[in-house]
Amino acid sequence: MDIKKDILWRVYLCFLCIVVLCVFVLGRAIYIQRAEGKFWIGMGDSLHLKYQPILAERGSIYSEDGNMLSTSIPIFDVFVDFAADGLREKQGKRFKDNVDSLSICLANLFADKTSSEYKKLLQQAYKESDRYFILKKKMTFDQYLQLRNFPLVRLGRNKSGFIIESKDKRINPYVLLANRTIGLSRQDVTKNVGLELTYDSLLRGTTGQRLMRYAAGTYMPVEGAELDPVNGKDIVTTLDTYIQDVTENALMNMMVGNNSVHGTAIVMETATGKIKAIANLGKQPDGTYLEDLNYGIGKKTEPGSVFKLATLMSLMEDKYVDLNTIVNCEGGIKSFSGLRIKDSHLGTYETTVKEAFAASSNVAFAKLASQYYGAQPQKFLDHLHKMRLDTLTGVEIIASSGFPLIKKLTSKSWSGTTIPYMAHGYEELVTPLNMLTLYNAVANNGKMMRPYLVNEIRDYGVTIQKFEPQVLDAQICSPQTVAMLKEAMLEVVESVHGTAHAIKDSVYKIAGKTGTAVTALDNKGYNKGAKIYQASFIGYFPAEAPRYTIAVVIQNSRESKLVYGAAVSGAVFKQISDKLYTRYLTSPTFNAAISKDTLVNNAIGLKNDVNTIFSYMRIPMADQATNGTWRNVQLAQNTATLSTTAIPQSNTNIMPSVVGMGLKDAVYVLENKGLKIAFQGKGKVISQDVLAGSNFIKGQKITLFLN
Structure with a gap:
């Protein structure tokens, strides 16, 4: 009997301990669910959810005459997730079927490796199941447009593993022009200079955010949980x-x-x-x-x-x-x-x-x-x-x-x-x-x-x-x-x-x-x-x-x-x-010589060219000059009168007047003197922005205005 009681006592004690343990577990579960539920739900979400910033488009800087002095252009970084489920299903059939054609396309697009080198690189990364393989950085927008239509890539992110991240790159289209005044925009704002620093808060806008959930080995955006960025303002400077x-x-x-x-x-x-x-x-x-x-x-x-x-x-x-x-x-x-x-x-x-x-x-x-x-x-x-x-x-x-x-x-x-x-x-x-x-x-x-x-x-x-x-x-x-x-x-x-x-x-x-x-x-x-x-x-x-x-x-x-x-x-x-x-401060007009005949045309040209033109057109011509290769031409009443014009020799640094010349002759004269030419308009030269008779240096730029 003593043995039976001893056994029963031990059984009851074990049963009581199990009951107490169950009550404790049940009470703890109720406490966690009721009292700490929000905390642990938030902790769980934090392990699977994150906010990704969406950068605003930075504003541009313009000159007073409407030219863009500083702006942002998109550049793209390309990564590949070689562990993506869609890429590895059916023992990687999708990857193996497209790797050859993809390698050829990449070689033609970037021209930095051969197709065989690209194929070897992609196969090695696939073998190692690289989750964030860097394929190319700082890709241009034109390259991006071509890449997204390539084999495999066009199947989408989940099936191809291709991840394309867009960033903004700040450029100055005129390069050196007022570069220090306009300034440079950097990720570290304290290193900015010029107007980019002074007006940074206006130019950069307001950053947005996107909620991302971790699923199937990658972060995916949560639909509807997105705050759009506010793009930056544009600045118009006083610069010309x-x-x-x-x-x-x-x-x-x-x-x-x-x-x-x-x-x-x-x-x-x-x-x-x-x-x-x-x-x-x-x-x-x-x-x-x-x-x-x-x-x-x-x-x-x-x-x-x-x-x-x-x-x-x-x-x-x-x-x-x-x-x-x-x-x-x-x-x-x-x-x-x-x-x-x-x-x-x-x-x-x-x-x-x-x-x-x-x-x-x-x-x-x-x-x-x-x-x-x-x-x-x-x-x-x-x-x-x-x-x-x-x-x-x-x-x-x-x-x-x-x-x-x-x-x-x-x-x-x-x-x-x-x-x-x-x-x-x-x-x-x-x-x-x-x-x-x-x-x-x-x-x-x-x-x-x-x-x-x-x-x-x-x-x-x-x-x-x-x-x-x-x-x-x-x-x-x-x-x-x-x-x-x-x-x-x-x-x-x-x-x-x-x-x-x-x-x-x-x-x-x-x-x-x-x-x-x-x-x-x-x-x-x-x-x-x-x-x-x-x-x-x-x-x-x-x-x-x-x-x-x-x-x-x-x-x-x-x-x-x-x-x-x-x-x-x-x-x-x-x-x-x-x-x-x-x-x-001057009016760029060409004043023709006063004549009773309103149909008087004045021009300057090479002697041989003038002779050829008037001979072909059967226009009588009287050359009053005795030497020189250039002629002033006056055409009135179907008769051409030629006279001497003084064009400084090409070995002097005196700026000639090319007013009245056609663009071809003006370029010939000025380039022979080592000048760089820009022009606006059509027809004959009516004005030049470097005064005739002034000194110039070789390589100097001159702008011609034609009408």
Whole structure:
């Protein structure tokens, strides 16, 4: 009996333990389902569901004349899932039936491997069941259109295993054109520059998302669980592609020919402050030039003699001097607190302020500033502040290194030489755009405009925000001072003693100021072997009714043959102004000689071609010329009269006039002189954007206008 009871006790105990365990399991299941159900359901989903971002299409950047400066194009990465069920079913029959034809198509499309090499590559990846085999990266849209119709690929993702991922690639269709100003868009936004950085939030739009569920060995989109992206806005800049092209070519020609280190050229519309062009070039280790830094906006330097405009404006506003005030230049050398200031032209003594400005006398301006502001320097600094030379210009591009630096009285480096040195462009750091804004204010009769680069923002072609010209100061100085400053700047070019007299033009007038600043080479000091020169010219044209204001600043090297402002930057200014004057400020009309007979035709052509044409047409011809290969032709009343025309020899660098020629003859003449030709229109040449009689360099571009 004791044994039976012992056995029963053990059975009951086991049964009780099983019951307790079942109750615990059941209670735990109910607790998990009721209390923790949402948590574990979410955990399960997180292992099988994920959100995939859908990138928005980045907005484009346009020039004011409608050309696309920066845009996004789709590129495609192609992967293959060789473990896809549809590809491996029936022992891989689908793959084996298509691999030969697919390999041939891939070889023809990409031309980087033979068909047999592609076949071997695909078979190896299939054998290894590679789930994410990289077939091709950065495939173009045209290649994508062809690929999706290839054998196997056209069967779809589940049956072929082909996975095509689309990405956007940012391109600049004009490559170098304003590249640093437009900027580059990168995945790391902090590495963007230019307008791409400033307007990144508008350009990039809003990223969407798609819910993906893991099933059958791959992630598939969940239908209906998708948030569409919002595409970025488009930006229309103030840049003009023709002016930008002209500006960059002029700057490049000078820098390459003169072996310069870096340079910038900025063209501003005088009345509005719009930046129509900005070129920035820096020499690379291999000797080429690229837009590696925005020197016009983000590079502050000692400006040199172009700063004398600010000094002269201050002196005139305080009524200390006028254009006829006499100043003694003391032979071109004078010491201030033990430091000597010297003029590039020695031997000048008493002269007027107007002549001193035209000849760019350092001594004259150092003396005047020291005389009137030496004891009251804050008064001079207050003038510079009103001219905004110690303030960012307000242009949209972010350039922290471009903040100007004007010394303050509390500066540790302030000394007895500070005022006389500041007066002629040293001991202060400003950007070319700072100085251009001041010069533009004078050209604009004292009204200082904020320089700006963006006209409007568009969303699907509809303008949603427009930027208007903004006045920074309605009158930076009195009208009397403006008139005198304009006269002084005109003297710089018009006077035979002016530093920029070499760029004087007989057709239109230029006003401005040259500058040649001595710069320490690699911070080695200003000794003779370690100094280089920064050449500047800032001015406007036409002087009587300014349309454009231009700043050109170029840092030369020790190997540069030309170093002075007029010879370097002034020449670039002149090349730009000539083309803009011809394109925008003259009427491209061809005036035929006045004759009683209204049916008079004038042309220029080769003598032999003219003889052949008129002989074939049986038109009487009278050749009044005795020599030469070119003829002026006048056809009236069914009679042709030929006379001599002067075409400069091909071995000279004087630009000929091809007005009146047909395109064939014009191209023949200009290409023989080593010029590159572009043309617009049809018929005879009625205008050319490089003035006849001016000098040119081989390889220079000229645009012909036909009508």
